Amino acid sequence: MKKELTKIQKNILDFLIDQIKGKGIPPTLADIANYFGYSNRATVQQHLKAIEKKGYIKKNPKLSRGIELTLEDKFFVPKPVLGEVAAGNPLTIYPDAIDTVKLPTIAKMPQDSFLLRVKGDSLKDAYIFSGDIVIVNPNLEPKNGQIVVAVLDDAAVVKRFYKKKNEIELISENPEYKPIVIDKKYALFQVVGIVVGIYRSMGKKEV
DSSP: OOOOOOHHHHHHHHHHHHHHHHHSSOOOHHHHHHHHTOSOHHHHHHHHHHHHHTTSEEEOTTSTTOEEEOOGGGGEEEEEEEEEEESSSOBOOOSSOOEEEEEETTSOOOTTOEEEEEESSTTGGGTOOTTOEEEEETTSOOOTTOEEEEEETTEEEEEEEEEOSSEEEEEOSSTTSOOEEEETTOTTEEEEEEEEEEEOOTTOOOO
8 A cells, every 4th residue: 555645745746746747747856846945956855755665656866857657546545525515405514524535636625625525416507517526615705606615504505606785696507496595694594615626537427
């Protein structure tokens, strides 16, 4: 089994993946040092040696860009799914993880963000389908038109958000569903986060 990475090792690995997968070439030691603010390349060497020892990369010391990613399955990390969120009628959000999903390490998870599984088809025209995993950032203020996760009467929904003078409208992306209209002062309504990403496994189809 692979060993767990430290936070800085994971950050460096994410940078390597981003450069190799995104630009097609590995970064140099200088690139890594500049990106992370290291004045000494020896520090970068130490981190790369530790990452290599844990089995995530392979280094060729004779090449300036001699960093190779190893087995692809090592670039997926398990993340807890905290509950189901309704794209349709509201569903309960559970206090503990109900499942885990393996996200690629290149997937960006903002600080304090969490995962929920979508249930229902009310956002199908926004290409969010039942069974998808949404990444929710609780640290952003919702803006009109954004897709949010909200708690309404102790149940969680995922909808497009619109704030009006005295009301909040939660809009579906499916003409079969009517908007949910809530008074701005309604005590049992709260936006808990903004959907900032979606992950879909092509291996399984939600029934």
